[in-house]
Amino acid sequence: QVQLLESGGGLVKPGESLRLSCEASGFTFSDYYMNWIRQAPGKGLEWVAYISSSGSAIYYADSVKGRFTLSRDNTKNSLYLQMNSLRAEDTAVYYCARKGAYSGYDTFDHWGQGTLVTVSS
Amino acid sequence: DIQMTQSPSSLSASVGDRVTITCRASQSIGRYLNWYQQKPGKAPKLLIYAASSLQSGVPSRFGGSGSGTDFTLTISSLQPEDFATYYCQQSYSSPPNTFGQGTKLEIK
Numbered sequence: 176q177v178q179l180l181e182s183g184g185g186l187v188k189p190g191e192s193l194r195l196s197c198e199a200s201g202f203t204f205s206d207y208y209m210n211w212i213r214q215a216p217g218k219g220l221e222w223v224a225y226i227s228s229s230g231s232a233i234y235y236a237d238s239v240k241g242r243f244t245l246s247r248d249n250t251k252n253s254l255y256l257q258m259n260s261l262r263a264e265d266t267a268v269y270y271c272a273r274k275g276a277y278s279g280y281d282t283f284d285h286w287g288q289g290t291l292v293t294v295s296s
Numbered sequence: 297d298i299q300m301t302q303s304p305s306s307l308s309a310s311v312g313d314r315v316t317i318t319c320r321a322s323q324s325i326g327r328y329l330n331w332y333q334q335k336p337g338k339a340p341k342l343l344i345y346a347a348s349s350l351q352s353g354v355p356s357r358f359g360g361s362g363s364g365t366d367f368t369l370t371i372s373s374l375q376p377e378d379f380a381t382y383y384c385q386q387s388y389s390s391p392p393n394t395f396g397q398g399t400k401l402e403i404k
Contacts (some may be wrong), residue, residue, distance in 0.1 A: 210393075220332075220340065220383055222393040234391040270339055280346040281387040282330050283390035 177201040177225045177285040184290030191261055191294075197254040197271030197287055205229075206267035208274035210283060211256050213292075219267040223268075224256070225274065239265075262296045268292075297385050298322050302396035308404040309374055317369045317399045319384035324364045328388035331360055332367045333397075335380045343382075344369065379403050 183195040211223040224245045244257040268289040275284030299322035327347040332340040344360040357372045384396040
């Protein structure tokens, strides 16, 4: 079955960096676009970034553009999010999510369990 | 960016009730509308895609309808496991993929 396992979260100070990882299994990772979606404590869902199956196309939310870098290694079935210049407002649970297409309609059809990033002095 | 607005933000209901949650898009999105369910401490789960298509394994008491700018999620007979937060999300125009703010469904 499809599994997505995030890691790398933790407590950091404002301005510091963190690298999140998402290890995929149970499907052909290199066939799928992948996303990071975050959820601040007690808040709703915010899409952060996505990367195409080959890694040739990457898009970011305006809130993280220039600070976060998304990459993938299809040989390791892994997705990465390098987060630099972290701010208090980046505090959230970060989810790795697969983009699934059903009859031409895109969805986030599988999600990891999430990893918590806390930015605080 | 397309804005998604859900109503109500919270809702109290009883087991067995029929419940409807509404999602409105700031511009027409055809049927490019998904619904997710999230339970406390868990990741969201895809319930409905393309406005009305049930994801595999989702109980038939869940239904979706609408097109253009107005959409609804209906639970025909609430079960104890349905108390959760529900989010709509548009996939018509991305990036960004935008979500509604969520509707928290609580036990009355």
